[in-house]
Amino acid sequence: MSLQVDNLRVYYQTLRGDVKALDGATFTLADGEIMGLAGESGCGKTTLGHSLIRLALPMRFIEGRVTLDGEELPIWDTEKMNDFRFKKISIIPQYAMNAMNPTRKIGRMTAELLGSRKVDFKDILPELKRRLDLVKLSHDVLDMYPIELSGGMKQRMVMVLSTLLDPSLLIADEITSALDVSSQKAVAEMLVEFRNRKCCNSAIVITHDISILYQIADSIMVMYAGQLAEKASTETIIHAPRHPYTKLLISSLPEVGVKYTERRLTGIPGNPPLLLDPPVGCRFRERCPIAFEKCIEIPPFVEIEPGHFIACWKEAGTHAQA
Amino acid sequence: MQRYFSRKLIIYALTFFLAVTIDWMIPRFMPGDPIRNMLTRVSVSSNPSAIQMMYDYYTHLFGLDLPLWQQYLNFWNSLLHGDIGISTYLFPTPVTDVLWRAVPYDIFLLVPAILLSWYAGNKFGAFAARSKWLDNTISPLGYILTATPYMWLGILLAWFFGIVWGIFPIAGAYSFNMQPHLSWAFIGSIFHHWFLPFASLFLVGFGGWAIGMRNMIIYELEADYSHYLEALGAPRKLIRQYAFRNGILPQITGLALQLGVIVAGALVTEVVFSYPGIGYLLLAAIQNQDYFLIQGCFLFIIIGVLLSNFIIDIVYVLVDPRTRRGMTGESA
Numbered sequence: 001m002s003l004q005v006d007n008l009r010v011y012y013q014t015l016r017g018d019v020k021a022l023d024g025a026t027f028t029l030a031d032g033e034i035m036g037l038a039g040e041s042g043c044g045k046t047t048l049g050h051s052l053i054r055l056a057l058p059m060r061f062i063e064g065r066v067t068l069d070g071e072e073l074p075i076w077d078t079e080k081m082n083d084f085r086f087k088k089i090s091i092i093p094q095y096a097m098n099a100m101n102p103t104r105k106i107g108r109m110t111a112e113l114l115g116s117r118k119v120d121f122k123d124i125l126p127e128l129k130r131r132l133d134l135v136k137l138s139h140d141v142l143d144m145y146p147i148e149l150s151g152g153m154k155q156r157m158v159m160v161l162s163t164l165l166d167p168s169l170l171i172a173d174e175i176t177s178a179l180d181v182s183s184q185k186a187v188a189e190m191l192v193e194f195r196n197r198k199c200c201n202s203a204i205v206i207t208h209d210i211s212i213l214y215q216i217a218d219s220i221m222v223m224y225a226g227q228l229a230e231k232a233s234t235e236t237i238i239h240a241p242r243h244p245y246t247k248l249l250i251s252s253l254p255e256v257g258v259k260y261t262e263r264r265l266t267g268i269p270g271n272p273p274l275l276l277d278p279p280v281g282c283r284f285r286e287r288c289p290i291a292f293e294k295c296i297e298i299p300p301f302v303e304i305e306p307g308h309f310i311a312c313w314k315e316a317g318t319h320a321q322a
Numbered sequence: 323m324q325r326y327f328s329r330k331l332i333i334y335a336l337t338f339f340l341a342v343t344i345d346w347m348i349p350r351f352m353p354g355d356p357i358r359n360m361l362t363r364v365s366v367s368s369n370p371s372a373i374q375m376m377y378d379y380y381t382h383l384f385g386l387d388l389p390l391w392q393q394y395l396n397f398w399n400s401l402l403h404g405d406i407g408i409s410t411y412l413f414p415t416p417v418t419d420v421l422w423r424a425v426p427y428d429i430f431l432l433v434p435a436i437l438l439s440w441y442a443g444n445k446f447g448a449f450a451a452r453s454k455w456l457d458n459t460i461s462p463l464g465y466i467l468t469a470t471p472y473m474w475l476g477i478l479l480a481w482f483f484g485i486v487w488g489i490f491p492i493a494g495a496y497s498f499n500m501q502p503h504l505s506w507a508f509i510g511s512i513f514h515h516w517f518l519p520f521a522s523l524f525l526v527g528f529g530g531w532a533i534g535m536r537n538m539i540i541y542e543l544e545a546d547y548s549h550y551l552e553a554l555g556a557p558r559k560l561i562r563q564y565a566f567r568n569g570i571l572p573q574i575t576g577l578a579l580q581l582g583v584i585v586a587g588a589l590v591t592e593v594v595f596s597y598p599g600i601g602y603l604l605l606a607a608i609q610n611q612d613y614f615l616i617q618g619c620f621l622f623i624i625i626g627v628l629l630s631n632f633i634i635d636i637v638y639v640l641v642d643p644r645t646r647r648g649m650t651g652e653s654a
Contacts, residue, residue: 054553085555093553098546101564103571103642113551116560145643162554 002202003029003169008064010051018060019275021047023226025064026301027309029169029202034195036213036234037206038249039223040272046094048223049171049206051075053091069168086117090167090200094174096158100146107142110161117165124164131160131199135190152183159190163199170200176212184209188216210253214238219307222246225272225283228301232308242304242315245284282313290314330635334628341628345620346397349613350390356611357381360410363610384410384614397617406621407614411607417618420603425622427495428599431516432588435523436580443531444573448566450532451539461536467529473590476522480594483518490518493596519595523588527580531573538569571642578634582627 008025011018022044029035037045047059052075055061061076068088074080093099101109110128111121129139135156146154155175163170172191176184194200205217213220214234221231222245230243241247248268270287273279279286281296288295294313301311310316357380361373381387384407385396400407406417447464450456484492496502496511542548542565551561589601596602600619607615 054549056549056552082555082557085553087555091550091553093546093550095546095550099550101547101551101568102644103568104564105643112560113554113556116556117554147644158550 002031002033002069004065004067005052006065006067008048008051008066009062010047010055010064011060011062012047013058013060014276017276020278021059021226021275022051023278025223025228027221027228027231029204032195032202033218034192034203034205034216035231036210036217036220037204037223038208038210038213038220039229040208042272042275043223044226044275045206045223046173047226049091049173049204052169052204053081053085053089053171054078055081086162086167087165088167089169089171090162090165091171091173092155092159092162092175094177096155096175097151097178099158100154100161102146105143105145106149106157110142110164113161114164119165128160128164131164134193134197135160152179152187155179155183155187156190159187159194163194166199166201168201170194170203172203172205174207175205176207176209184212185215188212192216210238210250222249225278226275227283228309228311229284230308230310230312231301232305232310236308242308243310243312244288244290244315248289282311330632334632338624338628341624342398342401342621343394345617345624346394348620349611349616352608352611354611356410356613357384357386359611360413384408386613401621406618409607409612409615409618411610411612411615417614420615421600421618421622424598424600424603427597428601430512431519431592431597431599432523433581435520435588436527436577439524439527440531440573440577440580443528444535444570446528447532447535447537448539448562448569451536452543457536461533464529464532464536467525468533470526470529471590472522472526472588473594475526476519476591476594479518479522491515492518495598515595515597519588519591519597522591522594531576534576535569535573538572539565542566542569571638574637574641575634578630578637579627582623582630 005028006026008022009020010022012021025048037048039045051059051061052066052073055075056078066073066075068084071084071088073084073089100106104112114121114124128142132139132141137153137156137160141149141153141157146157149157155178159175175191176187179187191203191205195203205213207213210220217234219231219233220237222229222237222241222243224245230237230241230246232241237246238250241250245268252265252267254265268287273283273286280298282288282291282299285291285295292314297313299311299313299316301309302316303309304316357377360380361376378387385393388396409415409417409420412420446460450460480492483490491497491514495515496508497515500508500511502508539562543561545565545568548561548565551564588599589604591597592599592601593605600622603615604619606612607619
């Protein structure tokens with residue numbers, strides 16, 4: 001078991017009160033697993049990803065336990081977390097295009113960053129060059145400034161940089177969103193390659209693009225309004241989802257071979273609730289086609305089949321009762 | 323590289339031409355007449371016909387009886403020969419001599435004031451940013467300082483230190499009973515007289531730079547690259563070092579502009595402390611309608627501003643890789 005998260009709650013402090021962006025997440029990540037984290041904008045997937053590595057204001061840690069390779073991560077303590085960052089847990093940020101200091105050559109910045117973490121740049125240089133080859137970047141980039149690279153190149157450079165110390169867990173936040181379709185696939189496959197070569201043990205891939213997850217993820221976890229809805233293997237989520245939200249989400253994706261002039265692509269009616277004052281019980285209740293009285297209580301996230309977790313009174317049925 | 327600098331040089335040459343033209347025009351827009359002013363001051367004779375004769379003679383001598391376009395061409399002609407005329411106010415001293423006598427005082431007063439306030443302000447602003455306690459106490463002080471007019475602060479300082487406590491003299495560049503010579507007493511007197519004008523310029527500048535730098539650092543610390551470094555566990559020191567280096571760039575531009583106007587002196591400060599720099603001279607020149615001295619003072623300012631801007635262009639190329647790309651002609 002690589003990562004174990006127990007009842008993690010992270011709120012955003014605002015003047016109008018706490019925004020409950022992540023409200024009780026419990027899940028595990030197996031060794032070598034690439035887990036896709038999907039959901040619409042504002043469902044808390046980025047909050048979950050970031051809280052694992054850099055829980056900064058206005059984020060506020062409420063409760064929960066995060067264990068990585070048997071060690072508890074002090075995610076509420078910015079200083080203590082520094083020991084784990086980069087070495088045990090790392091991130092490819094959403095803003096990879098602007099992630100590097102514009103006034104430093106990339107090689108020098110890398111050396112300074114590694115130096116500050118007490119790692120000798122010279123020792124790691126051969127490995128760094130190997131990985132640049134892996135992502136098809138010329139070794140010359142080390143002698144360039146970030147502005148001299150294209151967006152896709154920067155993305156790959158940051159990918160190499162973030163995984164340089166072979167972290168146990170890699171968080172990839174929307175790494176394909178800013179790229180064109182052909183680079184998207186290449187970057188996604190590089191991520192799998194990195195995992196296969198043990199550049200990172202396991203990964204959480206945050207995205208709203210389920211088609212990318214279908215290509216690279218071993219499992220997919222769907223979030224809705226700050227809570228977990230369903231987690232299962234990629235095949236199960238795509239072909240046999242059980243949670244009504246996942247069903248609607250998957251059915252709203254276009255399919256190859258279907259002409260949407262004949263059958264209109266449907267969305268999910270309604271909007272996600274505001275997390276400043278979320279509704280009691282199941283948060284999907286308002287939009288759910290199969291909601292019933294029981295949904296006024298919060299459904300537990302239970303395992304209905306091995307590796308298939310779901311938070312729904314109706315679907316989980318007897319499992320939830322037990 | 324060469325294309326970049328040649329293009330810059332053309333722009334600077336054009337700016338110089340326009341600025342000098344305006345410089346020539348400004349004094350001539352003033353009501354009154356430098357020659358009459360000069361004669362009145364000297365009051366050589368009470369005989370009207372004698373005065374008229376002298377007036378005609380000097381007007382001709384200074385070339386002020388020619389049509390304006392002719393005067394303008396003559397002005398450029400002598401300027402290109404390195405001659406900027408003779409002061410009517412300090413007749414018959416050449417303007418160049420008058421200026422050279424004043425410039426050392428400006429440099430002595432303004433270079434330390436500007437450089438030290440820049441250095442200290444930036445260091446301090448960077449230090450204060452993101453430290454709650456310092457930010458709450460120093461920032462308001464900085465805002466007050468930077469909003470203070472130089473001369474008002476100068477007057478306050480002169481009043482308290484000069485009049486009330488009598489620690490520092492409040493007029494001149496050295497004691498009135500001394501002649502410039504090389505001795506410890508004279509150097510001491512120079513510094514004694516220098517302190518108050520320096521302090522008033524330093525304090526106001528310090529406040530401005532500190533506030534500017536504080537804001538820049540906060541902006542840089544919120545930039546994506548700072549967050550990325552934090553996420554990778556880089557120590558605060560490294561992140562701040564990067565933020566400082568990037569935050570200082572706009573401050574360098576600001577410094578260049580300030581250094582450029584050094585030769586202009588800090589007019590009001592010099593007036594408050596009767597400090598004999600270019601600023602003080604400029605005021606006297608305007609009051610006496612000394613066309614040539616006004617032109618000379620402004621010429622110094624123009625050259626100073628252009629020169630320091632040019633130097634900054636070069637410095638920028640060295641410190642900011644992003645400008646380097648613009649140089650090769652690619653669109654930025």
